[in-house]
Amino acid sequence: MFRLKTRIFLGEGSLSRLRKIATGYDRVLILASKSVEREGFLEEAERYISEAGAEVESIVGVSAEPSYEYVEEILPRAREFEPELIVAVGGGSVIDVAKAVKVFYDSPGTVFEEIAFISRFQRPKPIPKLKTPLIAIPSTSGAGSEVSGASVLKMGGVKYNLVSPEIAPDFAILDPRLPLTMPPKIARNSGLDVLVHAIEAYVSRAASPFSDAMAVGAAKTVFEWLPESVKGNKEAREKMHYAATMAGIAFLNGRLGLCHAMSHKAAWIAPHGLLNAILNPHVMEFNMKEETARLRYRELAKGLGMKDEEELLARVRELNEKLGVPKLRELVDEETFMTKLDEMAKKAYRDGLLVFNPVEPTPEEIREVYLKAFYEG
Numbered sequence: 001m002f003r004l005k006t007r008i009f010l011g012e013g014s015l016s017r018l019r020k021i022a023t024g025y026d027r028v029l030i031l032a033s034k035s036v037e038r039e040g041f042l043e044e045a046e047r048y049i050s051e052a053g054a055e056v057e058s059i060v061g062v063s064a065e066p067s068y069e070y071v072e073e074i075l076p077r078a079r080e081f082e083p084e085l086i087v088a089v090g091g092g093s094v095i096d097v098a099k100a101v102k103v104f105y106d107s108p109g110t111v112f113e114e115i116a117f118i119s120r121f122q123r124p125k126p127i128p129k130l131k132t133p134l135i136a137i138p139s140t141s142g143a144g145s146e147v148s149g150a151s152v153l154k155m156g157g158v159k160y161n162l163v164s165p166e167i168a169p170d171f172a173i174l175d176p177r178l179p180l181t182m183p184p185k186i187a188r189n190s191g192l193d194v195l196v197h198a199i200e201a202y203v204s205r206a207a208s209p210f211s212d213a214m215a216v217g218a219a220k221t222v223f224e225w226l227p228e229s230v231k232g233n234k235e236a237r238e239k240m241h242y243a244a245t246m247a248g249i250a251f252l253n254g255r256l257g258l259c260h261a262m263s264h265k266a267a268w269i270a271p272h273g274l275l276n277a278i279l280n281p282h283v284m285e286f287n288m289k290e291e292t293a294r295l296r297y298r299e300l301a302k303g304l305g306m307k308d309e310e311e312l313l314a315r316v317r318e319l320n321e322k323l324g325v326p327k328l329r330e331l332v333d334e335e336t337f338m339t340k341l342d343e344m345a346k347k348a349y350r351d352g353l354l355v356f357n358p359v360e361p362t363p364e365e366i367r368e369v370y371l372k373a374f375y376e377g
């Protein structure tokens with residue numbers, strides 16, 4: 001099966017699509033990041049919605065690592081306003097929060113702990129049918145949340161996953177003006193996350209020729225354009241913006257694997273994309289020990305115009321180096337890392353994403369991959 005619920009609009013100025021989409025609704029709620037407000041895009045979005053004849057209310061300032069507690073904090077405002085349409089303008093976190101707001105606004109009796117995925121050995125309750133349409137307008141190029149049916153939220157410091165096609169956005173607007181002002185480090189970290197999404201979706205057990213095509217297209221763009229995008233090149237930023245959504249479509253269908261399972265459990269160390277970039281070559285090396293997985297990496301390498309999987313691995317490492325990705329041991333001291341190591345390995349082993357990883361690792365093997373990442377890269 002291949003699914004894509006989201007209708008995608010793209011191109012410079014496509015933010016104005018809001019006017020058309022909002023027509024016919026009376027009340028529209030916007031969730032936005034502070035940077036979107038600072039750059040004037042919130043005001044622009046509000047104007048399009050007013051021009052459509054709808055009343056608009058904005059909640060600004062969703063944090064980078066959002067929590068369920070924050071969702072609970074803003075829910076009363078949403079309930080009081082009674083929106084018929086929800087718009088998220090910002091990075092992946094803003095879109096993830098909007099998805100959760102939609103769940104508890106549309107289905108007030110729902111309990112977060114009951115519907116959230118925490119372990120692959122426990123099945124949560126399904127998310128009920130939801131009615132309020134959601135528009136996602138990403139301002140960073142990485143998370144893929146604008147097309148995915150997943151929302152990652154922390155509760156009490158632990159990351160939980162909500163997963164359902166019900167929360168996949170109905171519309172995504174990819175206006176390349178928005179990511180143009182991303183700071184270079186965010187462009188780098190989120191861009192490297194795009195590469196990990198593409199690679200993990202490609203070698204996943206759930207991959208199909210359809211998700212493969214999206215993964216190859218996205219990975220190719222990262223290798224060709226990410227270094228220029230980090231420098232702020234306009235054309236490169238636009239290419240990366242679309243590649244992020246393509247990788248999102250790839251992993252919405254092909255899903256992710258060990259690298260994301262491990263990075264989610266190590267989220268206390270560094271930003272998501274950066275951590276993935278550091279772990280990625282080690283996870284690739286681990287997976288390549290098995291012949292069938294190795295062949296998938298080879299196929300991906302060939303799709304990218306490379307000789308074989310070894311060249312792909314070398315190119316991944318080279319890109320990290322070129323973009324100044326730090327070593328894990330520069331981000332966390334040895335003692336702290338070692339204290340948390342067993343717990344991280346155990347938790348990563350329970351992560352639902354391992355079902356899709358081409359090789360099933362033991363907790364001990366996951367521990368080894370963490371250690372290699374710490375001492376070798």
Ligand SMILES: [Fe+2]
Nearest residue numbers: 143193197272
């Ligand atoms: Fe990611």
